[in-house]
Amino acid sequence: MATVRDWINASRPKTLGAAIAPVAVGTVIAWKHSGHFSTLLLACTLGSTICLQIATNFFNDALDFIKGADTQQRIGPTRITAAGAASSRTTLTAAFITLAVAALLGIPLIETRGWPILLIGIPSLYFCYGYTGGPHPLAYRGLGELFVILFFGFVAVLGSAFVQSGQWYWDALVAGLQIGCLSTVLIAINNLRDIAEDRTTGKNTLAARFGITFARWEIITLILTAHLSGFHWWLQGDHNAFTYPLILIPVGLWIAIGTFSTPPSPLHNRYLAVSGIQLLIFSILLCIGLSSHAQHAVSTTISTPRF
Numbered sequence: 001m002a003t004v005r006d007w008i009n010a011s012r013p014k015t016l017g018a019a020i021a022p023v024a025v026g027t028v029i030a031w032k033h034s035g036h037f038s039t040l041l042l043a044c045t046l047g048s049t050i051c052l053q054i055a056t057n058f059f060n061d062a063l064d065f066i067k068g069a070d071t072q073q074r075i076g077p078t079r080i081t082a083a084g085a086a087s088s089r090t091t092l093t094a095a096f097i098t099l100a101v102a103a104l105l106g107i108p109l110i111e112t113r114g115w116p117i118l119l120i121g122i123p124s125l126y127f128c129y130g131y132t133g134g135p136h137p138l139a140y141r142g143l144g145e146l147f148v149i150l151f152f153g154f155v156a157v158l159g160s161a162f163v164q165s166g167q168w169y170w171d172a173l174v175a176g177l178q179i180g181c182l183s184t185v186l187i188a189i190n191n192l193r194d195i196a197e198d199r200t201t202g203k204n205t206l207a208a209r210f211g212i213t214f215a216r217w218e219i220i221t222l223i224l225t226a227h228l229s230g231f232h233w234w235l236q237g238d239h240n241a242f243t244y245p246l247i248l249i250p251v252g253l254w255i256a257i258g259t260f261s262t263p264p265s266p267l268h269n270r271y272l273a274v275s276g277i278q279l280l281i282f283s284i285l286l287c288i289g290l291s292s293h294a295q296h297a298v299s300t301t302i303s304t305p306r307f
Contacts, residue, residue, distance in 0.1 A: 002086040010061055010080040010091070011054045014276045018152045018183040019053035020046065021283035025175045026160025028287040034165040041112060041163050044105045049156060051102035056128040058095035060139070062088040063132040067140075068201055099128055109163050120159045124151055142206045144191070145184045145218075153180015174232045175286065178245075181226040182279045185255070188219045189275055192259060193268035216260050223252040226282070233289070241289030245282050252278065 002010075023046045031037045065081040066088050080086045086094075103125060110117045131147060132139045138147045157176035161169050191198065191207040192215040198208040207215035227249065233241035251274065258271050 002080055002090070006080050006085045007094070009078070010058060010086075012057045014273050015057065015186055016050060016053055017276045017280040017283075018148070018186060019049040019156075021183070021279050022152060022156030022176065022179045023049055023160045024287055025179055025283050025290075026157040026162075026172055027164050028290050029157070029169055029172050029175060030161040030164035030167075032290050033169060033171070034167065036165045038112075038164060040108065044108045045160050045163050048102045048105040048109070051098050051105065052124055052128050053152075055095045055098040055102060056131055058091055058098060059129050060132045062091035062095065063137070064203075067132075067203075095129075099125060102128075113163055113166060116162065117159070120155055124155065127151060139205065140203050142204050142209050144187050145206060148184045148187050149177075149180035152183045153177060171232075174229060177229050178226045178286070179279070179283060181222040181229075182275070182282055185219055185222045185275045186272060186279070188215060188222060189255075189259060189268055189272045191215060192219070193264050193266075193272070195264050212264065216256075219259050220256045223256060227252070230286075238290060240292045241286055244285040244289040247285060248278055248282055251281075 023042070027037070027042055027045075061079045062081050065079065081088050081091045103121070106117060106121050110121075127138065127147060130136070130138060131144065138144055154173060154176035157179055158168060158172045161167075161172040188207070191205040192212065194203075195205075195207045195212060195215065197203075198205050206218065227246065230242045230245060233239070234243075255271050255275055255278070259268065262268065262271075
């Protein structure tokens with residue numbers, strides 16, 4: 001029988017920064033432009049995105065085992081289903097319960113901002129399962145990176161800013177790209193580490209399709225894109241929002257050099273953990289940089305919905 005520690009490990013806490021970072025950045029962008037901030041909405045948004053991330057991880061744990069993608073050759077962290085600590089049915093039940101909690105936490109967001117939250121929330125709920133399940137599982141077709149950039153980058157940052165202010169901001173698109181790229185680094189390292197196993201089990205990730213060299217350059221490109229796209233902040237006068245995250249360039253170099261020089265192995269779990277820390281610290285530095293040049297009531301919006 002699975003212990004509490006088993007379930008905590010199954011939630012993959014090292015990856016939860018991908019749920020926290022976009023909410024924090026989106027909230028700061030909304031506050032920067034509008035001056036609006038709601039603790040309740042922040043708590044519900046953050047709780048919902050964390051539950052979505054955990055549900056995705058539980059689905060991945062159970063469905064990879066059912067599909068035979070987790071084998072004895074696995075070099076990543078132990079999966080609760082593959083290890084026999086919990087049955088696939090139990091893990092799937094936990095995933096659906098966590099998904100239900102995410103939906104419940106979204107109710108105050110819908111009450112406050114209306115139907116746009118449904119347009120964001122319903123696909124997000126489905127793809128927590130559809131990432132590894134359903135007729136066209138994204139992770140098995142090389143679409144995992146696209147999913148992360150879209151939902152844990154653009155959608156999460158834009159949505160979090162909209163929840164707080166009721167408006168869509170161009171700045172949130174740029175920040176969504178930055179956060180999405182660094183979140184995708186986690187997936188890219190994971191797929192590079194598991195390339196041999198994935199090729200034998202039919203899990204056609206980008207790494208499995210195009211090889212180790214491609215996967216390594218993908219990681220470098222994602223890290224560089226996160227920093228270079230931040231030049232947007234410099235051009236609009238938010239110099240600190242561009243320069244503060246540059247502190248992390250040595251960390252990015254360490255990850256890039258390490259993944260380039262190390263054959264896929266359990267050592268990649270270390271790069272994965274550091275990438276999660278990189279994402280969180282990057283989001284903190286970006287938030288500090290944006291906050292240092294707040295300009296309430298002076299904003300560039302995509303649209304101004306009224307409810």
